[in-house]
Amino acid sequence: MTISQEARPEAPQPKSLVKSFFTNRVFVSALIAMSLFSLIRILTGTAEMSSFQSWGAMLRLAVPILLAGLGGLYAERAGVVNIGLEGMMILGTWFAGYGAFAWGPWRGILFGMVGGLIGGALHALATVTFKIDHIVSGVAINIIGAGMGRFLSTVFYVGRTDAGVTQSPRMTGSVERFTVPILADVFKAMEDTDWFLIGDIGGILHGWTRNISWFTLLAFLLVPASIYLLWRTKFGLRLRSTGENPWAAESLGVRVYTYKWVAVLISGALAGMGGAYLVTEQAGLYREGMTGGRGFIGLAALIFGNWRPAGVATGAAIFGYGLTLQLRGESAAVRALLLFAGIGLLLYALWQFRSRGVNSLLSWIGGVLLIVAYFMVEEIPAEFIAMAPYVLTLIVISQAAGRLRMPAADGIPYRRGEAH
C-alpha cells in the first residue's frame, strides 16, 4: 500500500531530492510492484497489460478525474467541501462543447472553464456568502448543472441538423499533439525488447511520450504548479490557513471570505476544464451525461490522495487505469491483475507479519482468495471491472482513514467574528 507512505501528514521536506528518491519507501515499493507486475505479465503471457496504447489511454482517461480532483483540492484546502464538482463539470462540458464547435478547441477549453466557474460562483455564493451547508449546496449545484445542460441545448441546438437536445455539433479541428523526439523512440525500443521490467517500463514511458495532446501536458503540469502555488507561496499559505483555522487566519489579517471565494472559483474552473477535456480530447462534442460521475470520482481521488496534489494524481491514475481496462474490454489483463493483486496482498501481509493485527489476517485471506479466483474464473464480468476502482477506494480509505487528514475546518461554514 504505497498510499500509506504518502499519507503521512505534512511530512518534512527532504533535503536532497535525488538521494532520498532511491531510499524512499514509495520508490522501493513501486519498484517491487512493477517487478511483480512484469513477472506476471511474462508468466501469464498477457501482453495487453502493458502495451503503450493502454498506457496512453490511461493518461487520457485519468486527466478529467485529475482535473476534478485538483478542483476539489483548492476548494477543500480553503475549507469548502465541494461535492458540486460533478455539476460544475457538466457545465464545463456544455460550454466547452459550444465554444469548441464555434471557435475551435482552445476557445472551447476556455469556455469550459468559464462554465465551471459559473458553477463555482454559485457554490461560493451559497457556502461562503450565505453560509449554507456545503453538502446541501453541492447537491443543489449537481441538480442545476444537469438541468442547465439540457436547457441550454434546447435553446441553442434545437432545429439544427447536426445537433439536438442531448448533444452539440462536432468541434472544428483538434488540440495539437506532440511526440517527444528521441525519447519516444528510445522507450519504444525498450518496450520492443519485451524483457523483464525493462519492457514494461518502456511500455509505460512510450505510452506517455508518443502522440500526447498539449492539453494533457497542461493538465499534468497543473500538479507541480498546484504544489508550488499552495505550499510555496504566500497566497497558498493564506488559502490553506482559511481551511485549517479561519478564525485564527482572520485575526492575522487574512481576508478569509475573499480567499474562500477565490479558492471555490478556481475549483469550479478546474472542474470545468476537466469537462472540457472530455469534449475536446475524447468525444469531440458535448453529449448529455458524458461526465458519467467523474466529478464524484475526482472527489474520491482527492480523499484517496490525502488532500495533496501528488496524491490526487495517483488516485486519478488508478481510476484511469480501471477505466482503461473497462473500456478496452481487456478481460485477460484484468484476470492477470487478480494474480498481481493477490500476490501483492500476500507480500503486504508478509511485510506486516509481526503486527498480527486484523489487517494482516484480512490481507492473508484476501490474497489467497484473489489467487484462487485467478485459477477458478475464466473471464471476469465487465461489471466487476467497472466496480473495482470504487471497491478499491473504499478499501484504501478505510485502511488509511487513520492516516488521512482533511483540512481541520473543512466543511464548517465560517462566519466572520464568531468565536470558535
Next chain:
Amino acid sequence: MSLGKRLFAVLGAPVMALVAGLLFSSIALLLIDESPTNAFSAMWQYGVYNGDTGGIQWASIIEILNQAVPLFFAGLAAAIGFRMGLFNIGVEGQYLISALVAVYLGAKFSVWAPIHVLIILVIAMLTGAAWAGIAGLLKVKRNVNEVISTIMLNYIAFNLISWLFFNYWRDERSVGALNIVTTPLPETAWLPSLNPVLEAFGVNPRRAELSSLVILAVIVGFAFWFMLNRTQFGYDLRASGTSAPAAQASGVKAKAMILRAMLISGGLAGLVGMLTILSETHQYATDFPKNYGFDGIAVALIGRNSAGGAALAALLFGFLRRGGQALLSEQIPVEIINIMTGSIILAAVIAFAMVNRWAQNEETKALSAAVEAKELETA
C-alpha cells in the same frame, strides 16, 4: 413574537423559494421567447384544475400522488440522516438494489396476498438497510466519511445490479426485447388500487389508478414525525445534529446513533421502489424508474427534513413532473422544469438559512427584552 412574524418564520422561506423558482424559470422562458404565464397556466390546467374541461383534473392528481409517494420515501430516507448531520447520498443505489432483490425473491413464491406484500416490503427494507449499513459500519469502525462511501456504494450497486440482472435474474423470455424484465410478481403480490374508494366519493379517475401505497406513505410519515419528535431516540438524533459534543456529554452514544440512523435511512430507501413493483409494472426492468434517490435529497432539503415538509415538497415535485408534460403540447422545452427545480432548491436552502438567522435574532431580542423587564421589576 407577533403572529405575523411567526407566520413569516414558518412560511417565509418556502414562499421565497417558490417565487425564486418562478422568477428564474420565467427569465429562462422569456430568453427563449415564450410567455411564462402561458407555460404556467398550461401546467396548472393540465396538472390540477381546468375550468373549461370539467374542473379538477383527477387523473393528473392521482398521477401526482403516485409520483409523490416514492419521492416522499426517498425524501424521508435522506432527511433522517440530514437531521443529525449524516449525509446519505446513496439512497439511489439503496432503493434500486432493494427493488431488484425484492422482486427477485418475491416472485419465487406465492402466499396469502397481505402476507406476500408484507414479506416483499420487509425484504426491500432489509436490503436497503444492509446496503446503507455498510456505509454506517465504515463510518463507525473505520471513520470513513459517509458522503464518499455512499457515493462509492452507489456505483458498486449500479454495477452489481446490472451483473445480477443481465446474467442471472432477467426473464429469458424478454431477451431481445427493447425492455428486458425480471419475472413479474405473482398476482398475490399486486396491491389493489384505491379507485373503488375514489369512485365511492363520486370521483371519476378515468384511466389513472391511485396506488394504495399512498396509505403506507401516510403511516410512515406519521411514524417518522412521532419518532423524531416524541421519542428518546428522536430527541437524541436531533441533539446529535444540533451539537454533537453536547449530545455526547448528555450520554448519547454517537456511534450507535450513526449506525441506527443509517440503517433506518436505508430501510426507508428500500420503500422507494415499492410503488412501481407492487402497483405498477410488478417487475424490475431496464426502464425501471431511476433518479428518485437523487430527487429525494432535494425533497428533504426543500421539506426541511421534516415529514410534513417532505410531503409538500414531494407533491410539488410530483406536480412539476406531471405539469411539465403539458409543456410538450405547448412546444415549450420541458427542461424548464429542471431550471425551476434547481433554483427552488438553491433558493430554498439560502432562504431557510436566512430566515433561521432572522428568527434567532428575533428570539434573542425577545429574550433580552424579557430579561430587562424582569430586572426592572426586581429593581
